[in-house]
Amino acid sequence: MLGSGFMSPQSQLTPMWFASLVKDKLNNAQDLTALADAELVRRSRAGDNKAFELLLRRYQKLVYNVIYQMLRNHDTASDLTQDTFLKAYKALPSFDTQKSFKPWLLKIATNLSLNSIRDNKHQQSLDELLEVNPQAEPVSVDDVEQEVEWRVSQHMLFEALGELPLKQREAFVLRYQHDLPYEEIAEISELSVSSVKSLLFRARENLRKLLTGRLAVQASTGGD
Amino acid sequence: MVIKVDDLNARKCTAIRELLSDCIEEETSTWNAMETDGERVADHMQACMSCQEWHRQSTDMITMARSLPQFDVSERLTQNILSEVAAIDRARPQQLKWLVYAVVLTVFVATVLVIDAAESVWGIGSWIIGLATMIGVKLLIADSKAERQTV
Incomplete structure (x- = not known):
C-alpha cells in the first residue's frame, strides 16, 4: 500500500507536473540569459557549454558585423567569426574576469581580421590601410565645402566606409554602428582614449570628404 | 608674414570642429558655453555657415551609421x-x-x-x-x- 507521502510514477506524470517541469526549465533558461558576461565566462571555464553558447549567441552578430565591415566578404567573415569564438574559448582560462568580455572578444576578432588582410596581401601596404601615421592627415576645411546637396543614402555611406583606412573604419563602426564607448574602443585598438577620439575625428572628416565627392559626381552626371 | 583673413577663419573653423569633435553626438546645449581662442563656440556656430553645414553633415552621417543594417548570423x-x-x-x-x-x-x-x-x-x-x-x-x-x- 502506498503511503500518503509517496507518489507513484503514474501520478507524477500529470499535466500539472509536466507544466511545472516546463516552467522550471524555462525559468532556468531565462536565468542563464540574464546572467552577466563575467558569470557566463566563469561557468564556461567550469565546463558549462550552455553558458558558452549564451555568450556565443549574445555576441556572434556583433563579431560577424565588425569583421564584415573590415573585410567586406561574407565567407571570410563567417570563417573568422568561427575562429574568433574558438580562439576565445581556448583562451578563456587566461581571461581576466575583472575586465570586460566584449572588448576582449572584439580585440581577438579585429586582430584576426588584420592578420587575414596581411596574409592576403592587398595591393596597398598594410601601413597604408591601417593609417598608422596619425600625422599624415590634418583635414583641410576648404576642400570639403562644395556646393552640393547633402543627401546621403545608406548605400552611399556603406560604400564610402569601405574606402576608409582600416583603423578609422574599425573605430567608426565600433563607435557609431555598434555604440561602443571610447574606453572600450581604446582597449580593442590598443590606443589611448584621446587617440581614439582623434581617429574618429579623422574618420568622420574623411567620410564627409568621400561622400561630398560622390554627391558632386552624382550631381554633375545628373543623378545616374 | 601675411596671414589672409580666409586662412585665419579656416583655422578658427578647424579649431572649433576639433573642439566639438568630442561631443558631436551630444545636444548642442552641452557645447554652447565652450570657448576657443577667446571665441564662444555658440557665437562662431551662429555666424559661420560652413561650420553649421559641417555640424549638420556630421550628425546626419552619425545618425545614418547608427541605422546601417546589420547582417544576421546563420x-x-x-x-x-x-x-x-x-x-x-x-x-x-x-x-x-x-x-x-x-x-x-x-x-x-x-x-x-x-x-x-x-x-x-x-x-x-x-x-x-x-x-x-x-x-x-x-x-x-x-x-x-x-x-x-x-x-
Missing part, C-alpha cells in the same frame, strides 16, 4: 562553432592522457639513467631487456585473447 554557423567547441572539449582528456604518459616516461628514463647508469651500462641494458620482455608478453596475451574471440 544558425548553421552557430552550430558549427558549438560542434567545434565540443571537439575541443573531447580533445582535452586526450591531451591530459599524453601528458601523463610523458611524465611517466620521463620519470622512468630519469630513474634508469640516474640510478642504474651510475652503476653500469649493463643496468640500462637490463632495464631495456626487461621492458621489451614485458611489452612482448603483453602483446602475446593480447594476440591470444583476440584469437580466442575470433574462434
Whole structure:
C-alpha cells in the first residue's frame, strides 16, 4: 500500500507536473540569459557549454558585423567569426574576469581580421590601410565645402566606409554602428582614449570628404 | 608674414570642429558655453555657415551609421562553432592522457639513467631487456585473447 507521502510514477506524470517541469526549465533558461558576461565566462571555464553558447549567441552578430565591415566578404567573415569564438574559448582560462568580455572578444576578432588582410596581401601596404601615421592627415576645411546637396543614402555611406583606412573604419563602426564607448574602443585598438577620439575625428572628416565627392559626381552626371 | 583673413577663419573653423569633435553626438546645449581662442563656440556656430553645414553633415552621417543594417548570423554557423567547441572539449582528456604518459616516461628514463647508469651500462641494458620482455608478453596475451574471440 502506498503511503500518503509517496507518489507513484503514474501520478507524477500529470499535466500539472509536466507544466511545472516546463516552467522550471524555462525559468532556468531565462536565468542563464540574464546572467552577466563575467558569470557566463566563469561557468564556461567550469565546463558549462550552455553558458558558452549564451555568450556565443549574445555576441556572434556583433563579431560577424565588425569583421564584415573590415573585410567586406561574407565567407571570410563567417570563417573568422568561427575562429574568433574558438580562439576565445581556448583562451578563456587566461581571461581576466575583472575586465570586460566584449572588448576582449572584439580585440581577438579585429586582430584576426588584420592578420587575414596581411596574409592576403592587398595591393596597398598594410601601413597604408591601417593609417598608422596619425600625422599624415590634418583635414583641410576648404576642400570639403562644395556646393552640393547633402543627401546621403545608406548605400552611399556603406560604400564610402569601405574606402576608409582600416583603423578609422574599425573605430567608426565600433563607435557609431555598434555604440561602443571610447574606453572600450581604446582597449580593442590598443590606443589611448584621446587617440581614439582623434581617429574618429579623422574618420568622420574623411567620410564627409568621400561622400561630398560622390554627391558632386552624382550631381554633375545628373543623378545616374 | 601675411596671414589672409580666409586662412585665419579656416583655422578658427578647424579649431572649433576639433573642439566639438568630442561631443558631436551630444545636444548642442552641452557645447554652447565652450570657448576657443577667446571665441564662444555658440557665437562662431551662429555666424559661420560652413561650420553649421559641417555640424549638420556630421550628425546626419552619425545618425545614418547608427541605422546601417546589420547582417544576421546563420544558425548553421552557430552550430558549427558549438560542434567545434565540443571537439575541443573531447580533445582535452586526450591531451591530459599524453601528458601523463610523458611524465611517466620521463620519470622512468630519469630513474634508469640516474640510478642504474651510475652503476653500469649493463643496468640500462637490463632495464631495456626487461621492458621489451614485458611489452612482448603483453602483446602475446593480447594476440591470444583476440584469437580466442575470433574462434
